[in-house]
Amino acid sequence: KQEVTQIPAALSVPEGENLVLNCSFTDSAIYNLQWFRQDPGKGLTSLLLIQSSQREQTSGRLNASLDKSSGRSTLYIAASQPGDSATYLCAVMNSGYSTLTFGKGTMLLVSP
């Protein structure tokens, strides 16, 4: 059974810092991996999707990497802003299925 772990559970940084969120998964036979953002009381917003054959994806200040063999992904946020404050969720799609297994998320607070 796939298990997804995210570290740290919470992170507080001053504005402008570069930061890294970590995600690990136990079964490397994944189809893809996604990073989501969840604002309090809101649904999920998909940030980046990495296919199992890819190593990284970039969108603006966000960069996500995938090391499938070691079961790890990182989300790099450059020049953090207060508006980045949210919970970031990592989820993997297992091969052959369309369901997602989520981590518990990293709660990020960027202070001005």
Added chain:
Amino acid sequence: GAVVSQHPSRVICKSGTSVKIECRSLDFQATTMFWYRQFPKQSLMLMATSNEGSKATYEQGVEKDKFLINHASLTLSTLTVTSAHPEDSSFYICSAGKPSGNTIYFGEGSWLTVV
């Protein structure tokens, strides 16, 4: 814009009553939709897979008689929480994937509070 719409976004109901949550795919046909539940500070947990025209597939530990899922059309799945209790209060979210792709789209989610 949103490709999966969920309604209502927030609902408060009395204990013992039933409440229905709708999930619609707006510009594609979804033969399969998924329902998740999220308790505070917990990860999303898959409750069931909703299949158009057939019975839903429930995850272990999810009561099928309590959480009724109906996927009557290719664009609509509904989740009915029957005889709701305060412990059913949670964030419920649906998702669907376009047949041609492998990106999963999520609804906005529904916050259920049972009082």
